[in-house]
Amino acid sequence: MLRFDQAPGSGPARTATLASGDAEAEALWELRTALQRTPPEVPCKYFYDDRGSELFEQITRLPEYYPTRTERALLVAQAGAIVEEAGGARLSEVVELGSGAASKTVALLEAALRSGGRPRYVAVDISAHALARTRELLAKARPEVPVDEVLADYTKDLRLLPALGGGRRLALFLGGTIGNDEDPEAIRLLERIRNQLAPGDLLLLGANLVTDPAVIHAAYNDSAGVTAEFNRNILRSVNALARSTFDPAQFEHYAPYVVDRQRIEMWLVPRKDLVVDLGRIGGRLELRRWEAIRTEISRRFTREQVTHLLEMAGFSPERWLESPDGRFGLALGRALASLGGL
Ligand code: AVJ
Numbered sequence: 001m002l003r004f005d006q007a008p009g010s011g012p013a014r015t016a017t018l019a020s021g022d023a024e025a026e027a028l029w030e031l032r033t034a035l036q037r038t039p040p041e042v043p044c045k046y047f048y049d050d051r052g053s054e055l056f057e058q059i060t061r062l063p064e065y066y067p068t069r070t071e072r073a074l075l076v077a078q079a080g081a082i083v084e085e086a087g088g089a090r091l092s093e094v095v096e097l098g099s100g101a102a103s104k105t106v107a108l109l110e111a112a113l114r115s116g117g118r119p120r121y122v123a124v125d126i127s128a129h130a131l132a133r134t135r136e137l138l139a140k141a142r143p144e145v146p147v148d149e150v151l152a153d154y155t156k157d158l159r160l161l162p163a164l165g166g167g168r169r170l171a172l173f174l175g176g177t178i179g180n181d182e183d184p185e186a187i188r189l190l191e192r193i194r195n196q197l198a199p200g201d202l203l204l205l206g207a208n209l210v211t212d213p214a215v216i217h218a219a220y221n222d223s224a225g226v227t228a229e230f231n232r233n234i235l236r237s238v239n240a241l242a243r244s245t246f247d248p249a250q251f252e253h254y255a256p257y258v259v260d261r262q263r264i265e266m267w268l269v270p271r272k273d274l275v276v277d278l279g280r281i282g283g284r285l286e287l288r289r290w291e292a293i294r295t296e297i298s299r300r301f302t303r304e305q306v307t308h309l310l311e312m313a314g315f316s317p318e319r320w321l322e323s324p325d326g327r328f329g330l331a332l333g334r335a336l337a338s339l340g341g342l
Pocket of ligand 1: 059
């Protein structure tokens with residue numbers, strides 16, 4: 001239960017993920033609202049402080065965590081086809097939301113270069129650490145591709161500069177991150193992306209697909225304990241932002257695949273009754289033993305569900321690509337003209 005003694009404070013930005021004092025005050029409000037829910041929640045974007053981004057990179061290399069390598073193989077195999085669909089040599093810009101370490105994007109940029117284009121790459125991420133890794137990786141792999149970095153929280157708003165020279169734009173939303181949201185929020189996010197595109201531009205959307213529950217379970221319960229560490233780290237990230245007193249060691253990682261909801265749920269379960277001083281969030285959080293905090297949902301979809309999300313957000317589904325094992329899908333959607341008024 002959340003107790004209020006004071007309003008959340010604001011002040012100078014303390015972390016790289018929050019560019020302004022305003023954004024910081026907003027984050028404190030968002031955390032307060034989320035922790036007030038039953039069950040209490042911490043929004044999953046707070047995973048991605050510098051340490052969290054680093055831990056996620058480690059996760060992508062774990063033998064159990066199949067999504068990254070499955071999606072990468074699919075992208076590498078289909079990069080030529082995707083680029084052709086996106087305008088070939090006329091593709092002038094690849095914009096990636098949640099660029100992370102961008103290791104998958106190089107294949108697409110190489111395909112664009114092969115088709116005679118001169119693409120620029122725009123990386124949008126909430127983590128300054130992730131953006132720096134992106135820059136490093138691209139400078140090494142493809143120094144001729146200009147890179148723009150945008151430090152932004154695209155779950156809040158998204159404003160891109162118009163594409164240069166009237167060329168085509170390809171937006172990427174990969175990794176299965178769309179699965180972190182329920183349908184209404186997922187559709188709003190895709191709509192926001194579409195509003196930044198010109199009619200005819202493309203979105204490539206990566207989605208985890210419904211598959212063997214045991215395989216999914218293992219991916220979020222790795223034997224090295226990296227995912228558990230990643231989960232607990234969200235509390236450190238909140239502490240740094242809010243000067244709260246969560247003790248990560250007092251929480252257990254619990255991440256079941258809930259078969260009938262087709263989603264992983266990540267929880268942090270207190271081993272004993274706790275009182276946490278919420279610092280600049282305001283008040284205290286009283287948790288009983290086993291009264292868990294939800295930190296993430298990560299959904300699995302069917303092809304039909306992914307197509308439906310695209311359509312609801314104003315894209316016409318153009319192409320569906322699926323990994324040979326059926327665990328991961330990429331949907332290409334073309335931005336339709338806005339109906340106006342949005
Ligand atoms: C980065 C959101 C795609 O949902 O699989 C990995 C995050 N959480 N292990 C996912 C995550 C636990 C990941 N995404």
